[in-house]
Amino acid sequence: MSRRVVITGLGVCAPNGIGLEAFATSLQNGISGIRFQPKLAELNFGCQIAGEPLVPANMVNSYFTPLQLRGLNASGLVYGVIAGVDAWKDANLTIEHNKSPDWESGIIFGTGILGVDKFRESIHLIDNGDVRRLGSTSVVQTMASGISAYLGGILGCGNQVTTNSSACTTGTESILMGFERIATGKAERMLVGSCSDSGPYVWGGFDSLRILPRKFNDNPSKASRPMSATASGFVPGSGAGALVLESFESAKQRGAKIYAEVLGGAINSGGQRGGGSITAPNSEAVKRCIEDAICNSKILKSDIDTINGHLTATSKDATEIENWSAALERKGVDFPYINATKGTIGHCLAAAGSIECVASVLQFKNHYVYGNINSNDLHPDILDVIDAGRIPQKTLNHQPRILAKASFGFGDVNACVIFKAYNE
Known part of the structure; x- marks a missing residue:
């Protein structure tokens, strides 16, 4: 059990x-x-x-x-x-x-x-x-x-x-x-x-x-x-x-306060095959990681309303968005809200995932989805996949229900965790 x-x-x-x-x-x-x-x-x-x-x-x-x-x-x-x-x-x-x-x-x-x-x-x-x-x-x-x-x-x-x-x-x-x-x-x-x-x-x-x-x-x-x-x-x-x-x-x-619940997640590797390398993720592995995290968490793809992406501010950002869209089978205005913590802190390397998970969980506590800075000129390949309104430029008053957070690391290794608003 x-x-x-x-x-x-x-x-x-x-x-x-x-x-x-x-x-x-x-x-x-x-x-x-x-x-x-x-x-x-x-x-x-x-x-x-x-x-x-x-x-x-x-x-x-x-x-x-x-x-x-x-x-x-x-x-x-x-x-x-x-x-x-x-x-x-x-x-x-x-x-x-x-x-x-x-x-x-x-x-x-x-x-x-x-x-x-x-x-x-x-x-x-x-x-x-x-x-x-x-x-x-x-x-x-x-x-x-x-x-x-x-x-x-x-x-x-x-x-x-x-x-x-x-x-x-x-x-x-x-x-x-x-x-x-x-x-x-x-x-x-x-x-x-x-x-x-x-x-x-x-x-x-x-x-x-x-x-x-x-x-x-x-x-x-x-x-x-x-x-x-x-x-x-x-x-x-x-x-x-x-x-x-x-x-x-x-x-x-x-009698502890509870910020959120961890529903589950998944960890995998792209094996540095199929376009993956020591520095770049294998897109098939990324999509499998997201899909496996959803399955492990016993939720539907449509349940996710917020994403905190890996999104490093490189040419791979558009590919990451495409992978999220394919894994969730959602695009346009149906795509969840998505934000990138790295706009304000940079890429904190081994600390990136944990700092960004803290940021993700704080959104449940404070009832907002924080905005993306420096992304006012969205990449056209991203706009081909999702509606610009799903990438808030300023913080929104919105209560996330289920949030997916993923990290993709050197060595072609991936992790995706699913957080849920606490409900007894």
Whole structure:
């Protein structure tokens, strides 16, 4: 028997807002978190802009112990801990100390790469023969599972504590992995999410591929243009998003607030066949992923009224819209409302799916479908498929009932999760 799974906590550390209130305000008003990065200009990057969370130094002190702060130089770890702890507290779950682990609570918190700046610092120390100066936290800051290990220790979770990694699909995948663990009775609560480091050592490879926009260095907020005819590449970003998933029975017993319900979803790969590659999705796999998510969630294709797409502001946006249309068998004015979070935060890589899932769920809470910025000049191939009115330019007062969120990552891997407005 599959148990109902609900969302009882949210946390976010995004380029356009740290914390739910700031993030929701930015989304509702189309406020961008993409900024000029002087360091990228100094290093002769073509694209000198990025979406990076602005974390005040004094904020970090309230999330880490003095020992953990010693030599801390892993931005993704900082973002992930902030988002994860905030989500836990938002769910009104306590953090107990000097007690047995919470055997019913676990963590699946993903990342693409962790502690790049710490790696660089460590390499220089080792090459200079100063290995003793690495410090006691260098290993946990640079191992991929460092983020789940940090959160597991802070929260005292005794169920599964692990890190997943599937490029841009990581965050959405983590939600489905946590969902399955609760639905099958292996846990009562799972903190799920993902994070991504900031900086030139993460973003440099993409700049070298020339897939980032280079003409907006003096106008950063206009650079990320999902679904636009003038889109010229994705803007790199970073941050973290986190959700507390919980069995319906546990949430009701605690009297917890419930943001939405997770109905199900699907994960697959295109096998880098049929037009798919290490960097591009196989359209057949994308459509199968959406269709399988709908089947797994036991809903009809016509039930979906809102979509939060992957939509990176590249030439693949039109293909993604075509895939959604084919999978749902809907087009024109019958197509659901669709929005793209990347217009305001850029492409946050491994953190993209989790931040965008937080954004998706906030729409249930606030009774709106937020608008798409920089997409006023919609790509003609998109307009051939769906009506322009289904791509709101400004935030709409609309209560989503069932929302589909998908992510498509490097390696030709896909994930689609289905959220539903909470109803007892």
